[in-house]
Amino acid sequence: MPIARKISDFMERSSWIRRMFEEGRHLKAEYGDENVFDFSLGNPSAEPPPEFTEALIEVAHDTSPCRHVYMPNPGFPETRHAIADYVSREQGVTLSGDNVMMTCGAAGALNIIFKTLLNPGEEVILLTPYFAEYYFYVDNSGGVPVLVPTAEDFSLDVAAIEEALNQKTRAILVNSPNNPSGRVYSESNLKELVMLLDRKSREYGRPIYLIADEPYRKIVYDDVSVPAIFPLYQNSLIATSFSKSLSLAGERIGYIAAHPGLEGMNCIMDGFILCIRILGFVNAPAIMQRVIARVTDAVSNVEEYKRKRDLLCDGLGARGYQFHKPEGAFYLFPRTFIDDDIAFVRELQGQNILTVPGSGFGTPGYFRISYCVADETITRAMEGFGRVAEKYL
Amino acid sequence: MPIARKISDFMERSSWIRRMFEEGRHLKAEYGDENVFDFSLGNPSAEPPPEFTEALIEVAHDTSPCRHVYMPNPGFPETRHAIADYVSREQGVTLSGDNVMMTCGAAGALNIIFKTLLNPGEEVILLTPYFAEYYFYVDNSGGVPVLVPTAEDFSLDVAAIEEALNQKTRAILVNSPNNPSGRVYSESNLKELVMLLDRKSREYGRPIYLIADEPYRKIVYDDVSVPAIFPLYQNSLIATSFSKSLSLAGERIGYIAAHPGLEGMNCIMDGFILCIRILGFVNAPAIMQRVIARVTDAVSNVEEYKRKRDLLCDGLGARGYQFHKPEGAFYLFPRTFIDDDIAFVRELQGQNILTVPGSGFGTPGYFRISYCVADETITRAMEGFGRVAEKYL
Numbered sequence: 170m171p172i173a174r175k176i177s178d179f180m181e182r183s184s185w186i187r188r189m190f191e192e193g194r195h196l197k198a199e200y201g202d203e204n205v206f207d208f209s210l211g212n213p214s215a216e217p218p219p220e221f222t223e224a225l226i227e228v229a230h231d232t233s234p235c236r237h238v239y240m241p242n243p244g245f246p247e248t249r250h251a252i253a254d255y256v257s258r259e260q261g262v263t264l265s266g267d268n269v270m271m272t273c274g275a276a277g278a279l280n281i282i283f284k285t286l287l288n289p290g291e292e293v294i295l296l297t298p299y300f301a302e303y304y305f306y307v308d309n310s311g312g313v314p315v316l317v318p319t320a321e322d323f324s325l326d327v328a329a330i331e332e333a334l335n336q337k338t339r340a341i342l343v344n345s346p347n348n349p350s351g352r353v354y355s356e357s358n359l360k361e362l363v364m365l366l367d368r369k370s371r372e373y374g375r376p377i378y379l380i381a382d383e384p385y386r387k388i389v390y391d392d393v394s395v396p397a398i399f400p401l402y403q404n405s406l407i408a409t410s411f412s413k414s415l416s417l418a419g420e421r422i423g424y425i426a427a428h429p430g431l432e433g434m435n436c437i438m439d440g441f442i443l444c445i446r447i448l449g450f451v452n453a454p455a456i457m458q459r460v461i462a463r464v465t466d467a468v469s470n471v472e473e474y475k476r477k478r479d480l481l482c483d484g485l486g487a488r489g490y491q492f493h494k495p496e497g498a499f500y501l502f503p504r505t506f507i508d509d510d511i512a513f514v515r516e517l518q519g520q521n522i523l524t525v526p527g528s529g530f531g532t533p534g535y536f537r538i539s540y541c542v543a544d545e546t547i548t549r550a551m552e553g554f555g556r557v558a559e560k561y562l
Numbered sequence: 563m564p565i566a567r568k569i570s571d572f573m574e575r576s577s578w579i580r581r582m583f584e585e586g587r588h589l590k591a592e593y594g595d596e597n598v599f600d601f602s603l604g605n606p607s608a609e610p611p612p613e614f615t616e617a618l619i620e621v622a623h624d625t626s627p628c629r630h631v632y633m634p635n636p637g638f639p640e641t642r643h644a645i646a647d648y649v650s651r652e653q654g655v656t657l658s659g660d661n662v663m664m665t666c667g668a669a670g671a672l673n674i675i676f677k678t679l680l681n682p683g684e685e686v687i688l689l690t691p692y693f694a695e696y697y698f699y700v701d702n703s704g705g706v707p708v709l710v711p712t713a714e715d716f717s718l719d720v721a722a723i724e725e726a727l728n729q730k731t732r733a734i735l736v737n738s739p740n741n742p743s744g745r746v747y748s749e750s751n752l753k754e755l756v757m758l759l760d761r762k763s764r765e766y767g768r769p770i771y772l773i774a775d776e777p778y779r780k781i782v783y784d785d786v787s788v789p790a791i792f793p794l795y796q797n798s799l800i801a802t803s804f805s806k807s808l809s810l811a812g813e814r815i816g817y818i819a820a821h822p823g824l825e826g827m828n829c830i831m832d833g834f835i836l837c838i839r840i841l842g843f844v845n846a847p848a849i850m851q852r853v854i855a856r857v858t859d860a861v862s863n864v865e866e867y868k869r870k871r872d873l874l875c876d877g878l879g880a881r882g883y884q885f886h887k888p889e890g891a892f893y894l895f896p897r898t899f900i901d902d903d904i905a906f907v908r909e910l911q912g913q914n915i916l917t918v919p920g921s922g923f924g925t926p927g928y929f930r931i932s933y934c935v936a937d938e939t940i941t942r943a944m945e946g947f948g949r950v951a952e953k954y955l
Contacts, residue, residue, distance in 0.1 A: 171769075171826025172833040173681045173703075180836055212632045222625060225849075229622035232615060238811045239605045273666060273814065276842035284702075288566045305840035309677075309702075310566075376564075418631045419848030421666065421814075433564025440565040443573055447698035449669035454847045455812030456618075 179305070185511060186529060193523045200521055206550035207542065209523045211348065211500065213416035214541040215469035221415055224463040228456055237455050242442045244271030244424075244453055248462040255465035256407065256426045259386075260399035268429050270441050271453035273421040275384050278408035279306045279342075280448055282380060282425065285440035286339055287312035294333055294341040296325070297531035298502060300348045300382075312339070316531050323352035323493055323502075327361045334369050340378040341366070345395060346385040349502045349530050349537040351495020353389060356396035363402040376404040376432050383407055384423070387414040387468045389497035390475045403430040411461060413498075416469045422457035474499045477540045477547060484551045488558045499541040502527070506561035510536055516560075520553025572698070578904060579922060586916045593914055599943035600935065602916045604741065604893065606809035607934040608862035614808055617856040621849055630848050635835045637664030637817075637846055641855040648858035649800065649819045652779075653792035661822050663834050664846035666814040668777050671801035672699045672735075673841060675773060675818065678833035679732055680705035687726055687734040689718065690924035691895060693741045693775075705732070709924050716745035716886055716895075720754045727762050733771040734759070738788060739778040742895045742923050742930040744888020746782060749789035756795040769797040769825050776800055777816070780807040780861045782890035783868045796823040804854060806891075809862045815850035867892045870933045870940060877944045881951045892934040895920070899954035903929055909953075913946025 170177055180187075190209075197205045243249060249266035257263045272278040283293065289311040295303050297318050307314040317333045320326040330341065343362075345354040354362075363379065370376045379402050386395045386409065398405050410423025425441060427434060445451065452458075481501055482494050492503035505513035510526040510533050517524055517536075527535030540547060563570055573580075583602075590598045636642060642659035650656045665671040676686065682704040688696050690711050700707040710726045713719040723734065736755075738747040756772065763769045772795050779788045779802065791798050803816025818834060820827060838844065845851075874894055875887050885896035898906035903919040903926050910917055910929075920928030933940060 171829050172678050175681070176678055176833045176836060177829075179840070180832060210632070212628070214628075216625075216627065217630060222622075225622045226619075229615075229619045232609075234609065235605070235607075237610060237813050238809055239603070240812055273842065274844060276844055278842075280842035285565050285569055288568070302840060306842060309841065416631055419633055419845055420630050421844065421847050436564050436570075439573060440569045443569060447572070447695060448702065448841070449666065449671075449673035449699060450843070451667060451669055451814065452812055454814050454850070456849065457847065 189514070189518070189523075192518060196518065196521055196523075205521045205523065206546050206553065207523045208538045208540065208546070208550070209525050211539045212541060213413055213418060213469065213499075214543070215416050215473045217416045218464075218467045218469055220464050220467050221460065224460045227463075228459045240452060240455065240458075242445050242452055243269070243438075245455075245458050245462070248458040251462040251465050252424050252426065260397040262397075262399040262429065264426060264429055267438065268427045268434075270425045270438070270445065271458050272408075272423045272425055272445065273450045273453055274412055274423040275382055275408050275410040276302065276306070277421065277450050277453070278410070278423050278425045279303070279380070279382065280309060281441050281444045281450070282406060282408060283307055283310040283312055284444040284448060285437060286378065290337060291339040292335070292337045293339060294330060296343065298323070298347075298349050298527060298535065299531050300344060301529055301531065303342060313337075318532070319350070319352070323347065323350040325354055325358045325362050327365055330362065331365055331369075334365075334377070336373050338369075338377050340380050342380045342382060344382045346389060346495070346497025348385065348498055349500045350493060351498050351500050351502065352493065353393050353395055353496040359396055359398065359401055366402060366404075370404065379405040381405065381407050383409040384413045385498040388471055388474055388499060390471070390478060391496070393496040395497065399428050403428055404432055406431070414468050415464070417457070420454065420457050422453055422461055424453075474541065477542070477544060480544060480547045481538065481540045484547065485554060488551070488555045489562045490554070490558060499539060501538045501540060502535050503538070505534055505536050506558065508534055510534055516557050517553065520556060522550050522553045582907070582911070582916075585911060589911065589914055589916070598914045598916065599939050599946065600916045601931045601933065601939070601943070602918050604932045605934060606806055606811060606862065606892075607936070608809055608866045610809045611857075611860045611862055613857050613860050614853065617853045620856075621852045633845060633848065635838050635845055636662070636831075638848075638851050638855070641851040644855040644858050645817050645819065653790040655790075655792040655822065657819060657822055660831065661820045661827075663818045663831070663838065664851050665816045665818055665838065666843045666846055667805055667816040668775055668801050668803040669695065669699070670814065670843050670846070671803070671816050671818045672696070672773070672775065673702060674834050674837045674843070675799060675801060676700055676703040676705055677837040677841060678830060679771065683730065684732040685728070685730045686732060687723060689736065691716070691740075691742050691920060691928065692924055693737060694922055694924065696735060706730075711925070712743070712745070716740065716743040718747055718751045718755050720758055723755065724758055724762075727758075727770070729766050731762075731770050733773050735773045735775060737775045739782060739888070739890025741778065741891055742893045743886060744891050744893050744895065745886065746786050746788055746889040752789055752791065752794055759795060759797075763797065772798040774798065774800050776802040777806045778891040781864055781867055781892065783864070783871060784889070786889040788890070792821050796821050797825055799824070807861050808857070810850070813847065813850050815846055815854055817846075867934065870935070870937060873937060873940045874931065874933045877940065878947060881944070881948045882955045883947070883951060892932060894931045894933060895928050896931070898927055898929050899951065901927055903927055909950050910946065913949055915943050915946045
């Protein structure tokens with residue numbers, strides 16, 4: 170075998186995803202792109218807001234010296250300062266630039282955090298349904314991902330989390346608004362969680378870190394807001410990006426913000442600095458650091474996503490699909506009518522509708538619809554969704 | 563301990579670097595930046611060429627849809643095509659876009675390659691003096707770095723490499739022009755190496771991959787050119803970046819180019835695609851992919867670096883320092899007058915001159931001078947270099 174066994178195993182385990190992707194390609198080749206309804210990708214459809222484009226043009230015209238070369242690994246001081254200022258307002262806890270490290274997206278941020286914190290065999294709690302790449306991020310650093318299901322309504326099941334905690338638990342990762350469920354955890358739900366983490370940290374004699382992956386924080390609907398975690402729990406870290414809020418997923422710009430009261434702060438930040446280097450990121454892209462510093466508060470048009478959510482929920486609800494109406498992000502995670510979610514998704518494929526089975530998120534019996542697509546894709550797919558539903562109702 | 567033991571050990575082992583860095587900061591605070599001669603960093607001093615800036619402005623003004631979001635993990639097809647076209651000309655071997663993956667710099671490229679290829683305990687040959695981050699890149703994927711010294715004149719010591727090869731050897735990494743020695747390996751020297759690799763690959767029944775890290779390829783002097791490795795060896799990969807040739811070190815843009823005849827090509831490329839995702843890079847920054855596609859052949863002003871090299875070599879030569887005159891890159895790696903290179907570098911520090919001991923590159927008894935600095939820094943530091951030399955001559 171030309172590649173490592175583990176990588177080959179990972180590819181094997183997810184080979185059905187590739188097969189479905191290939192089948193989708195065949196459908197598009199056969200019927201034309203416009204007649205295949207592709208809800209499989211979480212790629213932001215809203216354009217970046219005008220202030221982003223203005224800032225980018227301004228930065229591109231700047232020809233001051235050394236503007237594209239290495240800066241200190243954690244990022245330009247002025248960018249870290251701007252982010253600290255933003256996060257201080259968002260969280261209601263005052264950060265300094267020293268509490269912030271700029272990263273290549275949230276994926277980069279999480280890999281740096283796990284590499285810094287995890288000894289071999291130490292555990293990280295991941296809550297299903299979940300963004301399955303988390304599994305690999307933990308594994309990359311020799312950690313052990315421990316999957317704990319959320320409740321029926323996708324809220325935190327704190328009793329289930331308590332059962333999973335032990336001396337080896339190093340961290341728990343929460344993702345709210347959630348991919349794929351669209352759930353935003355309520356403040357009372359989070360309070361239950363941090364009470365548990367506080368109690369268990371004391372019992373075990375070392376902190377269990379709470380890591381919040383929040384790239385969808387600004388994409389919320391109907392007066393929902395995402396509770397701040399910093400006022401609730403000192404040993405917490407935010408790992409996030411501008412990928413979704415500014416539709417910059419391809420630019421790889423994000424950050425880690427550490428609670429200023431984090432236990433072992435200096436040592437952990439030094440660890441992050443070592444790890445951003447040795448993992449090969451080195452630093453977050455320079456030009457996007459400069460742009461982001463100017464538009465920390467900007468956001469793409471969330472109303473667009475809300476309109477699409479409502480269009481999709483109304484359409485599927487009328488056709489008998491069961492789901493939790495998303496409070497944020499741009500995914501819907503309905504139940505499949507049959508237990509075998511992969512078979513169900515294939516039935517949708519028979520209608521030229523591409524979605525992802527819940528198995529890909531650790532939760533069989535569901536499927537994910539990414540609704541960051543043209544309105545027309547949603548409305549035109551309804552007939553096919555309806556035909557599949559009719560078989561089971 | 564709040565961080566992983568291994569990360570803490572890595573930090574401990576390189577703590578003298580941090581101490582020297584701190585001492586340098588104190589010197590700057592005490593004497594003023596302009597009176598401290600900082601030769602410690604390999605940060606390109608030449609500005610990007612005008613065609614880069616023009617391309618960047620053009621791309622920044624483009625407001626076509628979806629321009630900053632995810633593209634296929636290996637990069638924009640048009641960028642991969644442009645790189646394939648460039649590498650085909652550079653190497654004299656015809657590549658297609660399928661042989662290319664865009665990466666977050668060469669550091670990202672190397673981490674993806676090692677993650678894809680290495681089973682736990684498999685070995686990668688690294689040639690000292692070497693860029694010490696290579697050690698971590700191999701270790702990140704559970705591989706074992708095996709350090710093999712180059713010859714007295716920093717050319718490849720093929721007999722020494724042969725002694726280090728065994729059934730567990732998966733790859734050898736060569737870096738030419740070399741950081742820190744400035745050495746460019748000759749074609750005959752490389753031919754000796756690939757004959758050995760061919761013979762040993764046959765003997766072991768699987769290929770030993772040759773990985774060329776070539777970010778300094780375009781920074782060469784006096785009619786030197788860097789021999790192409792693709793015509794010499796089929797199982798070879800180029801991992802490189804525009805960090806040095808276009809002074810874009812902070813933008814994190816580079817690529818992997820695979821020899822079109824690489825054994826297991828499809829499987830390896832699929833492995834790269836999985837690994838760029840799971841390592842958290844996801845893709846190379848979108849905007850720089852678009853810019854680079856327009857300026858594949860451009861290069862910063864190499865004459866600037868040549869002038870600095872000559873200024874430095876003439877000055878140090880006249881003061882009794884012994885070194886191999888660099889054929890490329892922007893580093894000089896002279897002998898220290900005493901065995902203890904860390905003590906020697908401290909003596910230079912006593913003259914407000916900041917350099918890096920050879921120990922940091924796996925080769926005690928030498929020190930590295932990065933000459934990507936202002937001409938004035940070189941000329942004004944000569945007095946101090948002279949005073950230290952006088953003690954030993």
